[in-house]
Structure formats: C-alpha cells, structure tokens
Amino acid sequence: METLASLISGFAIALTLQNLGLGLLGVLLGTAVGVLPGIGPGLAIALLLPATSHFDATGALIMFAGVYYGAMYGGSTTSILLNTPGESASIATAIEGNMMAKNGRAGPALATSAIGSFVAGTIGIVLLTVMAPLVVDIAIKFGPAEYFAVMVLAFITISALLGNSRVRGLVSLCLGIFVGLIGFDRQSGQARFTFGIPQLFDGIDVVVVAVGLFAVGEALYMATYLNRVGDNLQKMKGSIWMSKQDWKRSWKPWLRGTALGFPFGALPAGGAEIPTFLSYAIEKKLSKHPEEFGKGAIEGVAGPEAANNASVTGSITMLLTLGLPVSVTAAIVLVAFTQYGLQPGPLLFQNNPSLVWGLIASMYIGNVLLLILNLPLVGIWVKLLRIPRPLLYAGILVFATLGTYGIRNDWFDLLLLYIIGVVGFFMRRYDFPVAPTIVGMILGPLAEQNLRRALSISRGDFSIFVTKPICATILAIIILVLIAPPLWRFIESRRPARRRK
C-alpha cells in the first residue's frame, strides 16, 4: 500500500507540464537515435549530459530514461527494415524481422515488436514498482565489502560473458579501469597518471570516453572499412496491422520474453544481449511452425523484442536500488545522477522519494507515448533511414565534438576525444568489446573506494569478504562464472570424442 501511495505521488510529479514535455522529448530523441544506425542510447545520453547540466534533476533524468527505452523501440525498426541492428540486443530481432520485411510483412513485424515492447515494458515497470522497495530493504544492509563483491561480479560477467573472447573482454575492462584511475585519487589525494597535464587532474570525463569510443571510433571504422558496402533498405509494404493469426502467435512469446528479459536485465550480465538470444532459441523450440524460422517467423520477432525491453527495466531496477549499473547505458545514466550530486541506491529512496517515484511513474507514461508514437508514425521514423550516410556521420561527429567541447571549452578535450576515437577504431577492427571499457571506467573507482573502505573497517583483514554471508555468496557466484564456461567446454569436447570411439 505504501508503494501505491508513493507511485501516485510519483504520477503527480511526472504529469506536470514540464516533466511530461521532457519525457516526450526523451522518447522522441530516443526513438530517433534508436532508428539511426551508428548511434545508441548510451552515446545519446552522453551527448546530452553537458547540454543538460543546468536542468532540474528530476526532469533531466525523466528525459534520459525516455531516451533509454525509446531507443529500444527505435532499434527494432532499423533491424527489421535495414538488417543492421544498431546494438547487439537487436541482432535476434533482425534475423526474423528482416526476413518478414523481405516477404512483404514489414508491417506486422513492426507492430508485433512495438506492441511486444509495450507489453514487456509495462510489465517490467510493474515489477520494478513492486520489487524496488524489497530490494532496497536488502540493499540497505550492504556495506563496502558487499558493494565491492557485487562490483567485481559485474566486472567479470560484463567482460567474460559477452563477445567472442574473454581475454579481449578483460583487456577492454582493464583499459577502462586504467582510464578511471587517471586524476587525483579520491582517498589519498595522490595524483595518478596525470603526466603533469593540468587538464587531467580531475580525471577524464566519461562523456569524452563514451563519445570517443562510440562516435569517433565508429565513424573512423565506417569510413575506413565499410563505406563501400551498400545498404539494403526494405520498403514498408502492405498493412501495418497484425492479423488474428499474428496476435495468436505473438502473445505467448511476448510474455515469455518478458519473463526472460527482466531478471537477466537485472543481473550484472551486460544488459539485453543474452536474454534476447535465449528468447529466440526458446521460441524456435516451442513454435508450432519451426520450419518458418530463418524465413520470417513472427515469434522470433515478438519474443526477443519483449526480452529486450523488459531487460531495460530490469537494469534500471538495479541502478535505482543498488546504484549498480549493469549495462553501458545504465552506467552513463549513473553518471547523469552524479552530475546532479545524486547517488542512486537505497538511500535515494529515503532522501529523494519524489525524484525516484516521479521517474518510475514517468516510465509508465513513456511506454504509452512510445506505443502511440511508434505504430501510426512508423512511416516518419523510416524516413530517417533515408539520410545519406556521409551526412549522417558528419552530423554525428559535429554533435560529438559539440558535446565534448561544450564541457569546458578546452581544445585538449578534442585531442583526447580523437585519441580515444583511434583506440576505439582499433578495438572495433580487432573485435574487442567496448562496453567493458565504459563500465570499468565508471565502476573501477567505486570498486577501489569500497575495497579500501571495507579494509579500513576490518583493519586490513581480508577475511571480511568470506565471513559475511552475502559477500561470500557473491564471491562463490564469481568463481562459478569464471570456472563454469571452460568446464562446460571441456565436457562438451570430450563427448563427441567418446562417441567416435
């Protein structure tokens, strides 16, 4: 009941004209960046950070949340019509969705992904509303030792579970932690890796790193390697509406996708990539028309899209209740909180309930707005895909440098932006995931702080990490995550060998 009262007061805040307007602006921007190839929600929010430094915190965060889940809606449009998924979470949608579009069923594909996103998003927010106070009750008991353990878990899962190579994921993580070390150490006041350059004393701004890796690195890579490869935009043919048969085949995958997406989004496992692929595999197995998979099965769009959106609310739950970012976008939203002097976590619910509940309420409204915006207006969003590539990337670089230079009007930041962009170019070329760098940079300093605090409390006794039950459990999970995949591969590799004998 207490939750319901909080939620109602949240709606009172979210429904003010200013916050409603910012929410609408957020979902519009989010859909646009989701549709445009080459820009994701993380980059968009990073670029908005310097621009919104004078905003009121609640309004700005409502806008950022809108960008986050708006981009998830928009991303599906691109994967269905262009088959170039803007982010890894949309790859599963692209497989079946693009085949449906090729068969002239782009309309129903877009509809099932939009309605599925709405269903999953709304259920996700209901879960967030119900679960958040419960998680807060546990999180309030967390001390530095527990936080350190959870952060190490996030490091390991994000870099070791995603991508092709665990080694390269860990390299990316270490690079991020190194960037996070630059500047004055928060505890001892010692300068680290500043090379005597005054601009580095405060550390490198997250905006510069995110924009450098995502915008500059991507633009350099596209120009150097992929500019000669043409795009193949599918036309919007036929009705946008789903037939009775489509509905019948969609609703179960929506619910199953939601059930997968929310918990996986909440786990520190890098966001939506794993649940979308799991959902795809499950729908393929359960479908009455398995022969249609690979040729445009609607279940293969409905399930992963629902999983994708539910995972966003899952990761927002973790961010709000624990202050723990489990995906790149969540990590950048965490930076947005700190820009306004706020620290997400259990204390935020006590000290700033109007902001938290206003934000949660705005997500209910945002999902309705997105459904309205996406279905009838899909034709307008598709026009964005017609922007010629040279102008698109030129525009991305203009906004990248605007956002970077706008922080403090220093040319040095533009140099850093370019250097980080070149690093991003090589990471893309040699298939290093970028997400661990961002998460490492943001969580690294926090992990260090918590480790040092924990050891100050225990007076240097490392056994604090095994004697506390929550801490010991998390450490056990970390060891499991590290040992299980190679062990599994070992068992798998022995099986066919035995059969051959």
Added chain:
Amino acid sequence: MIKKSSLSRGQFFISLSIFAFGVYIAYQTRDIADTQGYEQLGPRLFPMLTGLALILLGAVLGWQTITGDWRDTPQEKKAHKCPDWKAFLIITGGVFVQMALVKILGFVIVTAVLFTTVAYAFGSRRVLRDALISLTLCAAAFLLFTRVLDLSLPASPLGII
C-alpha cells in the same frame, strides 16, 4: 560462425602493445607516492593490479595469435582486406583543424568545416550542398547551446554566431 584465423601481423602488434602498455602502467606505479596512514591499502594497489593484468592478457593474446586461436567473426573480413586509409586521414585532418582553430574562428565555422570534410571522406562530392547544410546545422546548434541551454561556446570574429 567463428573461424580460426591465420597468423596476422596486426593481431601480433595489438598483443604486443597491450603487453607494453601493461609494463608501462606497472612501471609508472612507482611514481605514485604511497600513503600508508590509517588506510590499509594505498593508491598503488589498483594501478599495479591493472598493469599486471594487462601484461598477462597481452601475453595470452600474443600466444593466441601464434597458435591461431585468435577468433574473429568473419562477417566483416572482406571489408578488412581493402581499407580506405585516405578517408581515415581526411577525418583526422578535419578534427585537427577544428582543434587548432576553434578559439580563433569560433565554433560554427570550424565545425562546419569538420562536417564538410567528414562528408567528403564518406564519399559525398556535393561540397557546396554539404557546406550549406553544415553551416545551418552548426549555427542552430550554437544558438541552442548558448541562448537556450545557457552554455558557452566561442563565437566567430564576426560576432553573433
């Protein structure tokens, strides 16, 4: 989907750079003054761990290069065979011109130059059209930033924008 690749100079160079960077971080850690006060762990531990981890990871990657265990997604392999370094250099030039002249010429002009250069690098040859689009876009962004959002950007010598 994932294929073994043959020994590549690029991959070897990357592994070596990671290894060297790790050595450098570990070496530089000595320059950080260690404060052993009431704190149990000083500011040296994390940099040292990061450096050592990069040394180890660089070595593993180097080994993977030699044994051919470096796995790539072959999706973009074909594109990797014919890189367009001219485009890379043109964009680089645009960024450096912006960096050097932004204080003198103001944000709008140098950023319009950057836009036109990047569009050129991506193969657009309608330079006049691109220049016009870029001036409009940059002027609009400038006004939005300075007038509406209350942030500062250097104006051109002509004033206004």
